[in-house]
Structures are given as C-alpha cells and as structure tokens.
Amino acid sequence: MTLIKNIGELVGILRAGVLRKQGAEMAETGVLRNAWLAIEDGKIKAFGKMEDVIPGSDRESIDAQGGMVMPAFCDSHTHIVYAGSRDGEFLDKINGLSYEEIAARGGGILNSSDLLHETSEDELYEQSIARVREMMGKGTGAMEIKSGYGLNPADELKMLRVIRRIKESVPALVRVTFLGAHAVGRGYTHEEYVQAMVDMMPQAAEYADFVDVFCDEGFFTVEDTDRLLAAGAACGLRPKIHANELAVSGGVQVGVRHGALSVDHLERTTDVEIDVLRGSETMPTMLPGSSFFLGIPFGRAKEFIGAGLGVALASDYNPGSSPSGDMRFVMALGCIRMRLTPVQALNACTLNSAYAMGLSDITGSITPGKRADLLLTRPGWTLTKLPYLYQTPFLRTVFLNGQPLE
Numbered sequence: 229m230t231l232i233k234n235i236g237e238l239v240g241i242l243r244a245g246v247l248r249k250q251g252a253e254m255a256e257t258g259v260l261r262n263a264w265l266a267i268e269d270g271k272i273k274a275f276g277k278m279e280d281v282i283p284g285s286d287r288e289s290i291d292a293q294g295g296m297v298m299p300a301f302c303d304s305h306t307h308i309v310y311a312g313s314r315d316g317e318f319l320d321k322i323n324g325l326s327y328e329e330i331a332a333r334g335g336g337i338l339n340s341s342d343l344l345h346e347t348s349e350d351e352l353y354e355q356s357i358a359r360v361r362e363m364m365g366k367g368t369g370a371m372e373i374k375s376g377y378g379l380n381p382a383d384e385l386k387m388l389r390v391i392r393r394i395k396e397s398v399p400a401l402v403r404v405t406f407l408g409a410h411a412v413g414r415g416y417t418h419e420e421y422v423q424a425m426v427d428m429m430p431q432a433a434e435y436a437d438f439v440d441v442f443c444d445e446g447f448f449t450v451e452d453t454d455r456l457l458a459a460g461a462a463c464g465l466r467p468k469i470h471a472n473e474l475a476v477s478g479g480v481q482v483g484v485r486h487g488a489l490s491v492d493h494l495e496r497t498t499d500v501e502i503d504v505l506r507g508s509e510t511m512p513t514m515l516p517g518s519s520f521f522l523g524i525p526f527g528r529a530k531e532f533i534g535a536g537l538g539v540a541l542a543s544d545y546n547p548g549s550s551p552s553g554d555m556r557f558v559m560a561l562g563c564i565r566m567r568l569t570p571v572q573a574l575n576a577c578t579l580n581s582a583y584a585m586g587l588s589d590i591t592g593s594i595t596p597g598k599r600a601d602l603l604l605t606r607p608g609w610t611l612t613k614l615p616y617l618y619q620t621p622f623l624r625t626v627f628l629n630g631q632p633l634e
C-alpha cells in the first residue's frame with residue numbers, strides 16, 4: 229500500500245457509479261482538506277482526514293506537504309500519431325491564410341498524410357510516443373488517439389498499428405479511434421474514398437474502439453457520415469464525431485442519431501444543436517486549444533451547461549489546428565476564454581472527458597476502486613490557482629495506475 233499524507237486539498241472526490249456530470253452538477257466536486265489517500269494494487273483504496281485514523285502502516289508513505297491531489301487529466305480527442313511537422317504552414321497562417329485556405333492549397337491534413345506515407349512505421353512510433361510521454365509528464369492519464377493521416381487503407385492500418393503499439397507500451401489508458409474520413413486521400417474521388425473507408429471498416433475494427441468522421445464544410449457530408457457510421461456500427465464501433473468546427477454542419481444531429489459517445493469541436497452551434505443533445509447519451513466536447521490556435525470562436529460551454537448539458541474539454545493535439553497536448557492549458561482556456569469556473573473546468577477535463585472515451589467507470593475522479601491516476605502538486609497549490617497561474621510549474625508527481633511516473 230502507498231499512503232499519501234498531509235494533502236492540503238483533495239479535489240475531484242465522487243461517489244461510485246456517477247459516469248458524467250451535466251448542468252448544475254458541473255459546478256460540484258467533492259473536496260477534503262488536510263487529507264490522506266491510500267493506493268493499493270494500482271487503485272484508490274480509501275481516503276480520509278488526517279485527524280482520523282489512517283489505516284495500515286506508514287510503509288511507503290509520501291508526505292504531500294500541503295500539496296493538492298486531483299485526478300489525472302483525461303484527453304478524449306487527440307491526433308498525436310503524425311509524422312514530421314507543419315511549421316511551414318504556421319508561417320502561412322501568420323501571413324494571413326485560414327485553415328481552409330491552407331487545406332485548399334494541398335497543405336493541412338494532406339500534407340501530414342504525405343509525410344506519414346514517407347515515414348517508416350518504427351519512426352512514426354518513435355515520433356508519436358515522444359508526444360505521449362510529454363502528455364503523461366504534464367498530467368494526462370487517459371487519452372484517445374485517432375488515425376486519419378493515412379488516407380488510404382494501407383497507411384490507415386499503419387497508423388492503427390502504431391496506436392496499438394503505444395497503447396501496449398504506456399501506463400496511461402489509450403482508446404483508439406478510426407478516422408479514415410478525415411480528408412479525401414490523394415488519387416481518389418470523394419465517392420471512391422468514402423467507399424474505400426466503408427470497405428476497410430472490418431479491418432479497422434480489429435484495432436479501433438470508435439469511428440470518427442470529419443463532418444464539416446469542405447470535408448464530409450451528413451450523408452457520407454451516415455454511411456460511415458452505419459458501417460462502423462456493423463463492426464461494433466461507436467461514433468465520436470468532428471462536427472461544427474468550420475460551419476453549422478449537421479454533424480451533431482447525425483452523431484446523436486447514431487448514438488455517438490461524443491460530438492466534438494462545436495465552435496459553431498445554434499440552439500438547435502443544444503436541443504438535439506438534450507436527453508442524449510452524447511457528450512458535447514469542446515477543444516479550446518484549436519479555437520485559440522486558429523482564432524475561431526470558442527464553444528458556448530456556459531450556454532450548454534445552462535441548458536442542462538455536460539461539457540468535456542480535450543486538447544485536439546494535432547499539427548494543424550492545436551499543436552499542444554497540455555491539458556492544464558486547456559483547463560486554463562476553459563476558465564479564461566470560456567468562463568468556466570475551475571470546478572466546471574476540472575469536471576470537463578477529467579470525469580466528462582473520461583466519459584467521452586467510455587472510461588469514466590474506471591478513471592477520472594477520486595473514487596475508491598478506480599485506477600489511481602492522480603496528480604500530486606507542489607506545496608501551496610489549490611484548484612483555482614491551476615488555471616490562474618496557468619504557466620507556473622505545479623506538478624510534483626504524476627501517478628498512473630498507482631505508480632509514480634519516472
């Protein structure tokens with residue numbers, strides 16, 4: 229057993245069985261001051277107040293010295309398997325080109341697809357696992373990783389193999405999403421490409437947990453999405469959709485209709501999308517890192533919450549629209565730019581993001597029996613300081629599955 233003692237603030241406490249938070253619940257989290265927490269067999273065993281009796285001996289005890297303990301971040305939307313970099317496009321962007329203009333010139337996703345094609349599988353793994361290590365070091369304990377830079381069956385499978393290899397080699401929890409329909413691959417007509425992705429669905433399903441489609445203006449239509457999600461469902465893949473980033477796309481509606489676990493981006497939504505999401509099992513997921521980087525609107529998180537919905541936040545870590553996987557910065561953007569309270573942002577970056585990967589029964593909160601995926605901060609930190617002092621180093625130890633990260 230490992231015991232963490234003298235915790236100044238233990239935040240993110242939740243009773244067992246709550247899989248997500250919605251509406252007013254987003255503003256709630258269990259907090260215990262001056263606390264201890266016990267870890268056994270990789271799981272949270274128990275917690276309590278220092279003045280109460282602490283079970284077990286002091287073997288392997290860690291003195292938190294008044295630091296905060298919180299759940300590790302969950303990042304339900306990333307594209308971290310990619311080759312090389314798109315720093316040339318960064319200069320185009322500075323010079324005034326939009327994301328759509330860069331894509332229309334053959335840059336964007338197609339540029340990453342060309343680079344990925346030329347890169348060996350081992351090299352792709354090495355480049356990608358470095359990002360995963362960086363994310364874990366910054367406190368992410370569970371992450372979703374998408375394919376979508378292959379853009380032909382062979383290269384999509386190469387990406388999926390790399391994601392599986394990552395999943396098998398890191399202490400973080402990894403969920404795999406097949407995003408063949410990210411852009412039309414070179415050499416295909418639009419129709420041929422959609423058909424090719426439908427045809428490879430059974431093969432993709434050997435690796436993937438979820439199916440995703442970039443359902444947005446200039447990429448894939450609602451009809452394409454319908455077909456791809458139906459093909460995914462036939463192989464047991466639940467949808468997670470890219471919707472309403474570039475336009476009001478209909479992606480929310482088609483996603484909810486297919487029982488999507490999440491619909492993501494949502495920078496451009498009307499009250500119609502809010503109504504469609506109400507009463508569904510779908511987690512609206514917003515990606516403030518891409519709003520920040522692209523200079524597009526931030527999602528209307530407060531209005532979603534006001535309408536009784538839950539909101540998850542994720543990094544969207546990718547080379548084109550969000551070149552950062554720092555969930556503490558995502559949390560800060562949630563507070564600073566979307567005006568979420570620190571507690572709402574915490575729930576969005578932990579429990580709700582875990583829900584958006586189907587993992588909230590095993591991680592994402594301080595609940596006995598869940599995996600001990602925890603962050604121990606340096607002394608003096610509180611939940612509010614985390615997004616406020618948004619660049620000051622705060623982490624002391626990241627525990628994943630009960631083990632401190634080396």
Ligand code: NIG
Pocket residue numbers: 307336337340442470473518544546547548549550
């Ligand atoms: O979520 N919007 C589509 N896909 C990514 C961007 C991918 C890229 O530009 O490489 C996103 O923003």
Ligand code: FE
Pocket residue numbers: 305307470544546
């Ligand atoms: Fe994305």
